[in-house]
Amino acid sequence: xxxxxxxxxxxxxxxxxxxxxxxxxxxxxxxxxxxxxxxxxxxxxxxxxxxxxxxxxxxxxxxxxxxxxxxxxxxxxxxxxxxxxxxxxxxxxxxxxxxxxxxxxxxxxxxxxxxxxxxxxxxxxxxxxxxxxxxxxxxxxxxxxxxxxxxxxxxxxxxxxxxxxxxxxxxxxxxxxxxxxxxxxxxxxxxxxxxxxxxxxxxxxxxxxxxxxxxxxxxxxxxxxxxxxxxxxxxxxxxxxxxxxxxxxxxxxxxxxxxxxxxx
Amino acid sequence: xxxxxxxxxxxxxxxxxxxxxxxxxxxxxxxxxxxxxxxxxxxxxxxxxxxxxxxxxxxxxxxxxxxxxxxxxxxxxxxxxxxxxxxxxxxxxxxxxxxxxxxxxxxxxxxxxxxxxxxxxxxxxxxxxxxxxxxxxxxxxxxxxxxxxxxxxxxxxxxxxxxxxxxxxxxxxxxxxxxxxxxxxxxxxxxxxxxxxxxxxxxxxxxxxxxxxxxxxxxxxxxxxxxxxxxxxxxxxxxxxxxxxxxxxxxxxxxxxxxxxxxxxxxxxxxxxxxxxxxxxxxxxx
Numbered sequence: 313x314x315x316x317x318x319x320x321x322x323x324x325x326x327x328x329x330x331x332x333x334x335x336x337x338x339x340x341x342x343x344x345x346x347x348x349x350x351x352x353x354x355x356x357x358x359x360x361x362x363x364x365x366x367x368x369x370x371x372x373x374x375x376x377x378x379x380x381x382x383x384x385x386x387x388x389x390x391x392x393x394x395x396x397x398x399x400x401x402x403x404x405x406x407x408x409x410x411x412x413x414x415x416x417x418x419x420x421x422x423x424x425x426x427x428x429x430x431x432x433x434x435x436x437x438x439x440x441x442x443x444x445x446x447x448x449x450x451x452x453x454x455x456x457x458x459x460x461x462x463x464x465x466x467x468x469x470x471x472x473x474x475x476x477x478x479x480x481x482x483x484x485x486x487x488x489x490x491x492x493x494x495x496x497x498x499x500x501x502x503x504x505x506x507x508x509x510x511x512x513x514x515x516x517x518x519x520x521x522x523x524x525x526x527x528x529x530x531x532x533x534x535x536x537x538x539x540x541x542x543x544x545x546x547x548x549x550x551x552x553x554x555x556x557x558x559x560x561x562x563x564x565x566x567x568x569x570x571x572x573x574x575x576x
Numbered sequence: 577x578x579x580x581x582x583x584x585x586x587x588x589x590x591x592x593x594x595x596x597x598x599x600x601x602x603x604x605x606x607x608x609x610x611x612x613x614x615x616x617x618x619x620x621x622x623x624x625x626x627x628x629x630x631x632x633x634x635x636x637x638x639x640x641x642x643x644x645x646x647x648x649x650x651x652x653x654x655x656x657x658x659x660x661x662x663x664x665x666x667x668x669x670x671x672x673x674x675x676x677x678x679x680x681x682x683x684x685x686x687x688x689x690x691x692x693x694x695x696x697x698x699x700x701x702x703x704x705x706x707x708x709x710x711x712x713x714x715x716x717x718x719x720x721x722x723x724x725x726x727x728x729x730x731x732x733x734x735x736x737x738x739x740x741x742x743x744x745x746x747x748x749x750x751x752x753x754x755x756x757x758x759x760x761x762x763x764x765x766x767x768x769x770x771x772x773x774x775x776x777x778x779x780x781x782x783x784x785x786x787x788x789x790x791x792x793x794x795x796x797x798x799x800x801x802x803x804x805x806x807x808x809x810x811x812x813x814x815x816x817x818x819x820x821x822x823x824x825x826x827x828x829x830x831x832x833x834x835x836x837x838x839x840x841x842x843x844x845x846x847x848x849x850x851x852x853x854x855x856x857x858x859x860x861x862x
Contacts, residue, residue, distance in 0.1 A: 314656050329670070329678050336669040402666025405721070408626060408659035410651040411682045473636045574628060 322411050323418025332425035344385060347379045347433055349438045355503070356443040363505055364541060367534055370443040374435065375529035376502035381431050384495055386424045386468025391475040391489040396482030398575060407513070407573040417567060421469045428465050448532055456549065459531045463556045464525045470563025471521075477572050487541050496522050507543055514543060521559045524552040577640070579729050579760040580625065585619050594620040596784035598634070607751070607761045608774035609792075611768070613854055617784040618764055619733075625762070626659055626731055637728060655684050658727030661719050662734050668707030675706060676720050680788050681754035683725030695753065696769045697746055697754035702750045719747075723754065730754065732763045736770060748773055768846045782854045802818075808837040840851055 352373060359369035397403050408418060439445030447455060479485035482552060497503060499517040506514065506526070517523040530538070531547035539547050580602035587595040602608045612618040615755040623629040623634065627650070636643055641653040667675055674827045676693055680686040691808035693699055698714040701709065709717065715738065722730060728735040732751075751774050754761065765771055767788050772792040778785040780795070793799050805826060807814055818824045821841045828836045844852075 316651050317681060320684065325678065325681055329674075331666065331671045334675070352739040397666055400666045401661060403658075404628070406668065407628065407655065408657075408685075409659070409679065409682045409725070412651060413830055 315440060316410055319412045319414045322415035322416065324422065326415050326419025327422025327426075330419045331426055334423060334427070345388070345434060347384070348363065348381045348431055348435050352377055352435065352443060363573060364534075364538055365556040367455070369540055370439065370445055371533055372447050372530070373503075374439050375533045376497075376500075376526050376563050377435060378461075379500075379522060379525035379529045380434060380493075380497050380502045381435070382428060382461070382464040382468045382525060383496070384430065385427050386465060387472040387475065388489055390420060390424070390492045391479070392467065392473025392482075392485040394473065395479045397475065398572060399482040403573045413568070417469075417473060420468060420473060424472075425462075425465050425542075426504060428461065432461070443478035445533075446567065447473045453532045456528065459553075460525065460528045460532070463553070463560065464521070464528075467521055467556050467560040467563060470560055470567055472563075473571065474563045474566035475568070477570050481575075496520055502526055521556055522571075524548075524555050528552045577604075578637075579606075579639055580608075580762065581624070581635075581637040583635045585621065585624065585636065586632045587624060587629070588632055591718070591839075593623070593784055595631075595803050598781070598784070598786055600761060600779065600786070600789075602762065605755070605758050606776045607755055607763060609778040610766060610781060611771055611772040611778055611850060612763070612781035616854075618781050622731060622733060622762065622764055625767065626657075631647070655725065656728045657724040657734055658725055658730045660722035660730070660732050663738075668785045669705060671703050671705055672709070672717055672720075672826070673702040675681055675717065676724055679721045680724050680783055685726055687726045691726050692720050695723075695750055697750075701849050711738045712740065715739065716743075720751070723759075726757075727759065728761045732761060734765060735763070736767065737767070739806045744770070761769075763772050770852055780850060780853050787853050790847055795846060796828045796844075796853055798844055798846065798849050799847075801844055804842050805840075806842075813838070 342351070352370065355373050358369040359373075363372055364379065394403070408487050435445070436445075440447070442471040448457070475489065476485075479488045497516070499513050500520065501505070501509065501517070502522070506517075506523070509517075514523075528543065530542075531549060536547075539545070542548070578601045580600055582598060582600040585598040585600075586593075594737065600608075605706070607649055610618055610622065624631050625643055627639060627645075630644060633853070639653065641649065641658055643730055643832060645655075659679040670678075672693065675833055676689050680689055690699075693702055696719050698713060698716055698720065701713060706714065706717065708714050709765060715735065719732075719735065722732070739747060748770070749760065753764075761774075763771070764773060776793055778792050788795060790796075797851065802817040802819055805816045805821050805824045805828075806819060816824055825836070825841065828839070
């Protein structure tokens with residue numbers, strides 16, 4: 313007798329299928345992948361000042377854009393599209409097959425990771441060519457960047473899957489999810505310099521992962537001298553790692569325990 | 577061993593007792609139809625058997641598994657069953673062949689993709705995006721995804737809703753083909769002619785209880801019920817109920833000395849019997 317394919321094997325196949333489906337939705341491909349670039353163009357053109365010696369706002373903003381790209385592409389996209397899949401009966405059909413839930417989750421994680429890599433490449437390309445964004449030169453900064461993208465992407469995927477249980481319908485999902493993301497972006501120092509925000513806003517933002525992702529990305533893209541201008545006078549890399557891992561665990565726990573395959 | 581064995585199944589939603597003690601035994605290779613009006617407990621029963629819903633009471637064995645089984649055992653169980661749900665409108669951006677090929681990868685001993693696509697009559701649509709399929713074509717794709725894993729047991733929920741008569745006939749032929757392969761099928765349908773054409777046995781469920789289980793020909797005493805002979809005698813249409821319609825016709829033949837005007841001999845249709853059964857239970861209940 314043949315064996316049932318492994319969960320990982322099926323997860324990789326689902327990832328391929330998810331990417332193929334995503335690639336065929338042209339409007340959303342263009343919008344999702346170019347949105348951070350468009351924002352960089354707008355903010356880079358409006359704010360031409362430097363916020364510290366040798367640090368342009370564009371440079372500061374690239375860090376925020378990559379961090380919030382992780383939230384948009386993972387959390388926001390999944391928390392909206394999964395309820396839509398659920399509405400049309402697609403999830404229930406999958407539930408009736410031998411494909412395990414973990415394969416479905418792995419497929420989503422692959423889609424988010426690939427989409428994130430493309431976004432980052434585009435953002436770097438436009439940033440370098442048009443907005444004088446400087447790339448880090450030290451290997452250690454690229455290592456930090458790599459684990460931040462991987463952990464951030466995983467965290468965002470898990471939380472997006474977990475949050476997909478909240479919207480009652482696909483139609484209402486966007487109205488529930490989008491405001492949360494936008495408010496989080498303002499509070500977390502994506503659009504403004506974090507230390508210029510009111511203290512209560514900073515403290516609230518510190519509960520959620522976006523603030524830490526943004527700060528982590530600043531440690532990659534801004535000179536180390538800028539660390540003294542952070543709230544804690546340092547990049548807090550270790551704490552960032554721990555908080556992201558904690559949110560990842562929370563996301564996985566609710567995804568596995570509470571995922572809804574059916575409308576009712 | 578029976579493929580489906582259910583004893584004392586119960587399920588309530590708050591104060592609503594949807595299923596009030598259902599027993600079912602379905603042997604391997606049988607096509608079994610579950611009939612019942614909306615709200616009778618039909619969907620709840622089937623969804624419990626499919627593992628989509630929990631139950632309040634009762635024993636269930638489907639291919640030797642409890643539908644609430646979790647983990648790896650649940651995968652082994654689902655590897656052997658196929659489910660065609662009432663509606664699924666997902667994956668519009670994939671083609672027919674991509675979708676069937678992908679689902680094929682979920683199973684340990686799947687059927688051949690091209691054969692399955694041909695069996696449901698979509699061989700001219702393999703490269704078409706699902707969003708561009710008609711309702712009937714989409715339904716046939718649903719069936720293709722239900723049988724790609726070569727299931728031992730197939731759940732078919734209202735499979736031909738929205739089909740034109742020709743597509744329905746083609747679909748029935750497909751089910752006969754699956755019967756030939758030895759697949760056990762649990763069919764729910766609103767169409768009594770469909771149950772009559774396909775099912776070895778039918779069960780009528782109403783108010784959460786099985787009213788009767790029988791062959792379509794014998795349901796509600798249909799086989800032994802009186803036949804109705806009707807004919808025209810001058811300006812009048814006359815009718816006579818009889819256990820021996822042949823002798824009535826013989827008598828009339830000699831009476832008319834040959835051809836009997838507007839002769840017809842009818843027995844109650846499955847639909848007549850069914851409506852009487854679910855009507856009768858409603859009356860008892862109120």
